[in-house]
Structures are given as structure tokens and as C-alpha cells.
Amino acid sequence: MALSCGPVLGRVGFVLLLSACAAAHGRFARLRRAQELAPGAASEELWFTQKLDHFNGADGRVWKQRYFVNEAFYKPGGPVFLMIGGEGPANPAWMQNGTWLIYAQKLGALCLMLEHRFYGKSHPTQDLSTDSLRFLSSRQALADLAHFRTATGLARGLADAKWVAFGGSYPGSLAAWFRLKYPHLVHASVATSAPVHATVNFPEYLEVVWRSLASENPECPVLVNKASDALAERLKDPKTFDNITKDFNLCSKLQLESDMESAYFLETVAGSFMDVVQYNQDNRDFEGVAATNITIKVLCGVMADASLGDPYARYAAVARLMADAFSMKCLDASFGNYVRDMSNTSWDGPAAGGGRQWVYQTCSEFGFYQSTDSPNQPFTGFPLSYQVKQCAAFYNISAEQVAEAVVQTNENYGGYAIRSSRIVFPNGSIDPWHALGITQNITADLPAVFIKGTAHCANMYPASSRDPLQLSLARDGIFLLLQQWLEQ
Incomplete structure (x- = not known):
């Protein structure tokens, strides 16, 4: 069941929500495709040096992380939009498509997209052995984002700019957690279709499938x-x-x-x-x-x-x-x-x-197993037993260890009880992942946008004449929030 708005938190969590899904649904009523707005938008592969282990000062090993830039809309003094990559290759098509580019045009933002470690071409290790995969986690990914934001801010003279994180599905969760854990680096976040609550057994996914x-x-x-x-x-x-x-x-x-x-x-x-x-x-x-x-x-x-x-x-x-x-x-x-x-x-x-990477993350952090255990x-x-046995078979992670990992994840990020500010949580009623997301306002500064009749990451994708009114209104509402927050 991948989670990114790009394949798919679906199945054993295999949701290649890519940075794309991370930017999947929602728009203004009459949005044009981003390439129509910025046909020259750059999609050149660029590379950033990251530490292998951000939490071990004695480990000096480094690797190259892939990222992309679109400067077409940037105006001096404008914000920086950072699209977060997810459980699949970062798709450069997102540098020329998607609602976030409409927002960027209106707000004069520089757009960046950072590929998630261990996915796409961002290879921190020589292989995908279980020993290597111990460096794959949401915590390491957030530290990657923090270092990228700090170093890029200094290199481009944007250290004092207001940075906004975008993501859909698993990257949506990362967008929320980035603001939660590094509030001094991220001014606001759009956490689309974000499953912020970890759980071993997730039969609610299929319950939503029934209702949909x-x-x-x-x-x-x-x-x-x-x-x-x-x-x-x-x-x-x-x-x-x-x-x-x-x-x-x-x-x-x-x-x-x-x-x-x-x-x-x-x-x-x-x-x-x-x-x-x-x-x-x-x-x-x-x-x-x-x-x-x-x-x-x-x-x-x-x-x-x-x-x-x-x-x-x-x-x-x-x-x-x-x-x-x-x-x-x-x-x-x-x-x-x-x-x-x-x-x-x-x-x-x-x-x-x-596939191998994402299932490892479900075993070591999130669970998310879409079982048939509900009537x-x-x-x-x-x-659930079928799902969890794969953790032992592929990575020697026991069912007890999976359960403990899920507890630690919720302790670290707060689950449904996340406490932060300037994070908006869009979700669609048809999307099964909304069951693990924020669908009601927590505070005025942690609003939910629940879009009836839409699926996974809908507010992130380019607009269409077929879009329901609720979706168009949701895109407009998210833009107004960003506009308001960037003035704070």
C-alpha cells in the first residue's frame, strides 16, 4: 500500500505516492496546466550531498540525493515551496504540473522537489540489504529535508525566506512532521492525504473501499x-x-x-x-x-x-x-x-x-496493513497475520517488533493528536487513507479540508473541467490559507 500520491499507499502499503502523489489533488476552479503557464520550467537533475546517518556524529559517510528546481515563478522576496518525495522515484513532471505551481505563480515562489532517500536515483548505500535499510526511516528523511533546506537556503540566499512544505500521502505525513519537528526551518505545510496515525492493523482501509x-x-x-x-x-x-x-x-x-x-x-x-x-x-x-x-x-x-x-x-x-x-x-x-x-x-x-523499501518502512515504522479482518x-x-509474516520473511522483523515500532512512531509524531501550527490537512472522502488522517479541525491553525467525492491527493493534481465544485473550492481555500500564513 504505498502512500505517495503517486503510486500508492495501497496494498502492503505500496503507494508510490512520489513527490507527485505528494502533490496530487486539488486546484482552482479554472486552473491551467503548469506547463501552459511555464513551458520553460526546468527539470534538470541536480544532486545534493547528504550524510548517511544524521544521528551519528562519528559516521562521516555521505551520498548524493537527487532534486529538481523550477525558478520560473520566483520573485525576489517570495517564498520557497519544497515538494517532498515519497516511496517511489521523484517524477520531474511535477516541476511543470500540479496545483502547487499555480500557487507558486500567484505567490512568486521558488519551487524545489527533493527525492526521498532510498527511492528513485537517491541511493545512500550499495544495496537494499536489511543492514543497509536501517538507514531508511522517516526520521532520517526529515533530517535530509532539514539539511537540504539549511544548506540550500544559505547557498541561494534564501535562509530567511519563508519555506512551505508540500506532500501527498506518505510525503504528506512528512510535510506535517517537517513542520512539527523543524518549526524554525518550515513556515507552513500542506499535508495532503496524509496518514499521520500509524497502526499495525488497518482494516478501515477496506471499510472505506466498501463505502466508496x-x-x-x-x-x-x-x-x-x-x-x-x-x-x-x-x-x-x-x-x-x-x-x-x-x-x-x-x-x-x-x-x-x-x-x-x-x-x-x-x-x-x-x-x-x-x-x-x-x-x-x-x-x-x-x-x-x-x-x-x-x-x-x-x-x-x-x-x-x-x-x-x-x-x-x-x-x-x-x-x-x-x-x-x-x-x-x-x-x-x-x-x-x-x-x-x-x-x-x-x-x-x-x-x-x-516495493522492498516501502514494505520495510511499514514493518519498521508504520504498519498500515490493509487486512480483511473487519466484517x-x-x-x-x-x-493481518499474512501481512506481518512478510516482515519476518523479508527483513527478520517479528510481529512484536512491528507493534513496538508503530507505538514509537506515534509517540514521536503524535498520531491524530499532532500539535503544531500552520499545517493544513486536505483529504478526500473516497480515499481509504483518510481514515488515518486529520479530517476535522484540530485548531484554527491546524485546519482540515475534507473534500467529499474525491480520492487520493486529488487537490494536488492539475485541474480538470470534470472536477467537482468541492474540489475547486478546496484548492481555493488552501491557497487563501497559504496567503494568510505567509503574511504572518
């Missing part, structure tokens, strides 16, 4: 539930495996020898609904994301189509539809392949794009 599907058609999640139950029942009989292989167009014949393999298959199939709900109607085309035309309405339309057969048959039709939309010849639902990929510690490995959700068969 029901908002399109009350029968939709009921049909999904019947289909998922039917699939789980068939998985108990090896005689059905050939038909299941054909029905779901699997890359190899279905073979299940353990509960883990069964759970992985059920989660993979459910993932189609989870991902579509999380990013429903988000304007992410500029990121190069495929299948943005597949929405809740489309999936529920398939599930309601009796001509396709029973709910199980419609469920399989959704899986094939999603595979086609992503130009996948077949669906790889092999747990063995997943374990092989996730166990590869090379930077050239198949999970090095963010008020549509899926079957991937309980």
Missing part, C-alpha cells in the same frame, strides 16, 4: 463480497485451479500449497478495486500513469452486468479488464515470484523501484 463502491451503486460492494467469497471457496479445491487459471488469465497454472499463497492471490485480485478506489478520477495523466479511465463507475458497471455470469465471473472479468488496461499479457499472482522479487537486495532487482468490507482471505 456503495456511493456508486449500493449493490456493488455486495456483489464484490459475494465474488470474493466464491473465489476463496474455490481455492480450497485443487480441481478448480485450471478453471481459475483460465478465468483470471494467470501467467502460470495456479498452484497453492500454503495459506500465504492463497492470501496473496486473493489480495492481488482485490487490488484492482483497491487501487481504482484510491485514485478514482484523479487527474494523473501527466505522470504517465496508465488506465486512469478505469473508475469506480466502470468497475461497478462490470460487477452489475448479469450477462457476464455470476458475481465470480464478473470479478474475473474485472481482473482481465485491468490487465488489458495496463497492457499486461497475463496476471502474475504467484506468491513465489513475489517472495523472490522482494528478497532481491540489488538496486537492479525487480522490487528496487520502491464491514468486501474482500476475503488476507488477514
Whole structure:
């Protein structure tokens, strides 16, 4: 279940919310795309020297962190906008797209985007072994941001400028925590779709999926539930495996020898609904994301189509539809392949794009496991025990250690009880991650912007004529807050 507004806090937390998702939704009523406003915006890769371990003065090792700059809107004396990277490669398309650039144009801001350590091209270590990953944490990432802000401020004569942090999903959490932990360096933050409360078990994610599907058609999640139950029942009989292989167009014949393999298959199939709900109607085309035309309405339309057969048959039709939309010849639902990929510690490995790193962060800091442990959700068969066992398998982190890590994270940042100032928390009602976010004002200086009918990071993405009025108003409201705070 990634969290960044860019893939996706979805699934074992694999949400490549990139700096993009970190900047995903919301705009003014009639925003133009940023590239129309600043066609010459720079997206050159730049590099910044960081310490490997900010909390060990005796460790002098350093590495190069990637960042990007857009100076097109900057006016002397203006603020500095810092987009925070997340659990995937920083996408330079965000230097020419997104609501934050509209704000930058209006406020004369310099725009910077810093890639998160261990993601994209920002490689602090030689590999992704568990020993190396001990340097991957939100605390180290915040210290990276602090040092980058300090050194860049001095180098560019912006030490006294007012800096504003932006982020969506996990980077949204970082934006809030940056203001919390380094208030002398960050004047304000926009923490979009930010799951600020860590929790090992997160069945509420799938509860929101139920409600979001029901908002399109009350029968939709009921049909999904019947289909998922039917699939789980068939998985108990090896005689059905050939038909299941054909029905779901699997890359190899279905073979299940353990509960883990069964759970992985059920989660993979459910993932189609989870991902579509999380990013429903988000304007992410500029990121190069495929299948943005597949929405809740489309999936529920398939599930309601009796001509396709029973709910199980419609469920399989959704899986094939999603595979086609992503130009996948077949669906790889092999747990063995997943374990092989996730166990590869090379930077050239198949999970090095963010999967191995993000799951490590869920095991060592956040949890966020989207289990089927609640009766008020549509899926079957991937309980918390299945999720947590992966921590032991991939990183030798026990269930007890995961639980303790989550407690420490909430102790460090405050969870729902965060106390700071000048942080705005936009969230969408359709986005399952809002369940771990701030959806009601804490104080006048810690306001929430709860946007009905929108999904993950919606206020960050470029505006569209299809955007609901609530989304346009939310973008306007966030801008007015920034304008007010920058005058303080």
C-alpha cells in the first residue's frame, strides 16, 4: 500500500505516492496546466550531498540525493515551496504540473522537489540489504529535508525566506512532521492525504473501499463480497485451479500449497478495486500513469452486468479488464515470484523501484496493513497475520517488533493528536487513507479540508473541467490559507 500520491499507499502499503502523489489533488476552479503557464520550467537533475546517518556524529559517510528546481515563478522576496518525495522515484513532471505551481505563480515562489532517500536515483548505500535499510526511516528523511533546506537556503540566499512544505500521502505525513519537528526551518505545510496515525492493523482501509463502491451503486460492494467469497471457496479445491487459471488469465497454472499463497492471490485480485478506489478520477495523466479511465463507475458497471455470469465471473472479468488496461499479457499472482522479487537486495532487482523499501518502512515504522479482518468490507482471505509474516520473511522483523515500532512512531509524531501550527490537512472522502488522517479541525491553525467525492491527493493534481465544485473550492481555500500564513 504505498502512500505517495503517486503510486500508492495501497496494498502492503505500496503507494508510490512520489513527490507527485505528494502533490496530487486539488486546484482552482479554472486552473491551467503548469506547463501552459511555464513551458520553460526546468527539470534538470541536480544532486545534493547528504550524510548517511544524521544521528551519528562519528559516521562521516555521505551520498548524493537527487532534486529538481523550477525558478520560473520566483520573485525576489517570495517564498520557497519544497515538494517532498515519497516511496517511489521523484517524477520531474511535477516541476511543470500540479496545483502547487499555480500557487507558486500567484505567490512568486521558488519551487524545489527533493527525492526521498532510498527511492528513485537517491541511493545512500550499495544495496537494499536489511543492514543497509536501517538507514531508511522517516526520521532520517526529515533530517535530509532539514539539511537540504539549511544548506540550500544559505547557498541561494534564501535562509530567511519563508519555506512551505508540500506532500501527498506518505510525503504528506512528512510535510506535517517537517513542520512539527523543524518549526524554525518550515513556515507552513500542506499535508495532503496524509496518514499521520500509524497502526499495525488497518482494516478501515477496506471499510472505506466498501463505502466508496456503495456511493456508486449500493449493490456493488455486495456483489464484490459475494465474488470474493466464491473465489476463496474455490481455492480450497485443487480441481478448480485450471478453471481459475483460465478465468483470471494467470501467467502460470495456479498452484497453492500454503495459506500465504492463497492470501496473496486473493489480495492481488482485490487490488484492482483497491487501487481504482484510491485514485478514482484523479487527474494523473501527466505522470504517465496508465488506465486512469478505469473508475469506480466502470468497475461497478462490470460487477452489475448479469450477462457476464455470476458475481465470480464478473470479478474475473474485472481482473482481465485491468490487465488489458495496463497492457499486461497475463496476471502474475504467484506468491513465489513475489517472495523472490522482494528478497532481491540489488538496486537492479525487480522490487528496487520502491516495493522492498516501502514494505520495510511499514514493518519498521508504520504498519498500515490493509487486512480483511473487519466484517464491514468486501474482500476475503488476507488477514493481518499474512501481512506481518512478510516482515519476518523479508527483513527478520517479528510481529512484536512491528507493534513496538508503530507505538514509537506515534509517540514521536503524535498520531491524530499532532500539535503544531500552520499545517493544513486536505483529504478526500473516497480515499481509504483518510481514515488515518486529520479530517476535522484540530485548531484554527491546524485546519482540515475534507473534500467529499474525491480520492487520493486529488487537490494536488492539475485541474480538470470534470472536477467537482468541492474540489475547486478546496484548492481555493488552501491557497487563501497559504496567503494568510505567509503574511504572518
